[in-house]
Amino acid sequence: MIQFINKARYFKIGQQAPKNSCFKGTVTPQSIFGGSGSYFEYTERYVGKACDSLMNYTGRYGATVSSLGNLDSKEKIDEFKRKGVEALSKEGAVCYEFVLSMKDYETAANYNIVNQEQFSAVIKRIAPVYFKSIGLDPENVSWWEDFHPENRTSTIPHPHIHFLFFENKPSGAFDKTYGKLPKKALDDFKRLFANQLLKREDKGVYRDLFNSINISRKNVLDHLKHADLKSVKSLKDLYAVLPKTGRLQINSANMAPYRETVFKVVDDLLDSKECKNTW
Numbered sequence: 169m170i171q172f173i174n175k176a177r178y179f180k181i182g183q184q185a186p187k188n189s190c191f192k193g194t195v196t197p198q199s200i201f202g203g204s205g206s207y208f209e210y211t212e213r214y215v216g217k218a219c220d221s222l223m224n225y226t227g228r229y230g231a232t233v234s235s236l237g238n239l240d241s242k243e244k245i246d247e248f249k250r251k252g253v254e255a256l257s258k259e260g261a262v263c264y265e266f267v268l269s270m271k272d273y274e275t276a277a278n279y280n281i282v283n284q285e286q287f288s289a290v291i292k293r294i295a296p297v298y299f300k301s302i303g304l305d306p307e308n309v310s311w312w313e314d315f316h317p318e319n320r321t322s323t324i325p326h327p328h329i330h331f332l333f334f335e336n337k338p339s340g341a342f343d344k345t346y347g348k349l350p351k352k353a354l355d356d357f358k359r360l361f362a363n364q365l366l367k368r369e370d371k372g373v374y375r376d377l378f379n380s381i382n383i384s385r386k387n388v389l390d391h392l393k394h395a396d397l398k399s400v401k402s403l404k405d406l407y408a409v410l411p412k413t414g415r416l417q418i419n420s421a422n423m424a425p426y427r428e429t430v431f432k433v434v435d436d437l438l439d440s441k442e443c444k445n446t447w
Contacts, residue, residue: 172275172365173328174358175267180347181256197256200263201249233288234312235295235333248312252334255310260338262347266357269328276327279365284315287329290368294360299333301360302353303341309333388443395442402432 177186179195193199232239239245256263268287270276281287291313296306311333318325335341342349397403406429414422418430437443 172271172361173267173269173326174354174361175269176349176354176357177265178347178349179263179265181261181263195263197253197261200256201252231284232312232314233284233292235310239312248310251336252310255334255336258338260340260343260347261334262338262342263332263334264349266331267328268331268361269326271326273325273327278369280368281365282327286368287315287327288313290361290364291329291331294357294364295333298357298360301356302349304335304339308336308339310336388438391442392437392440395437395440400433400436400440402429402436405429406433 179185179200181195181197183195185193185195185199232245234248236244236248239248255261270279270281273282276282281290291311295309295311299306299309311331313329313331315327315329317327406426409426409429410416411422411426414420416423418427423430
């Protein structure tokens with residue numbers, strides 16, 4: 169079973185901040201993206217940086233990834249914030265947040281997801297699929313994602329991300345639930361994220377397997393350089409019957425009649441004194 173924690177909350181413009189957030193007060197576009205009237209004044213104790221907005225808080229380690237690409241310059245960040253303030257200034261605007269936290273770094277490493285590059289790769293892959301699955305137009309949604317290598321409330325480092333999104337033009341898709349995402353929308357995100365972790369886990373397993381095979385193959389070939397191939401009878405027998413034309417790859421139809429002979433050569437070589445101990 170995949171061990172990760174998924175928390176969700178939503179910031180509805182003009183209403184009180186969520187109870188499970190670090191912030192108090194009435195949500196405004198400026199409290200999300202900064203500017204005058206901000207109440208998200210949070211001093212990050214690890215880096216000593218005053219965070220006057222939600223986006224500054226989540227992005228305190230830099231390397232923010234968004235629907236506009238990597239926000240790797242002040243100009244790009246300012247442009248994203250400007251568009252965010254404009255979108256959240258419209259009637260019915262809501263900003264949604266998921267916080268996905270791995271149990272610890274050991275667990276995260278099992279799925280090859282321990283840094284911003286790896287987390288953001290998963291988010292970029294699932295974001296448009298997720299938005300479509302919950303009835304939003306991916307082209308009408310802006311989002312950003314930030315990686316945090318620890319969390320504030322635990323002595324055990326929990327690598328986690330903040331993933332936030334909002335509609336550029338509010339569609340009223342969740343008006344019936346007063347802006348709150350329904351349970352299915354939460355479950356869909358957990359399912360998509362978990363599926364990507366499973367794929368990354370498999371990728372890691374196969375990568376290690378193939379690396380091991382490649383290392384073993386190289387070791388065998390290095391030892392065979394010292395073998396007297398003229399003394400291998402099965403190799404002489406194969407050479408005598410090999411076709412003069414056509415493909416010589418082992419899986420080709422042209423080699424079908426000779427596969428057992430090839431396998432016998434391989435077995436004899438691996439069993440030779442030069443390779444036996446290595447293999």
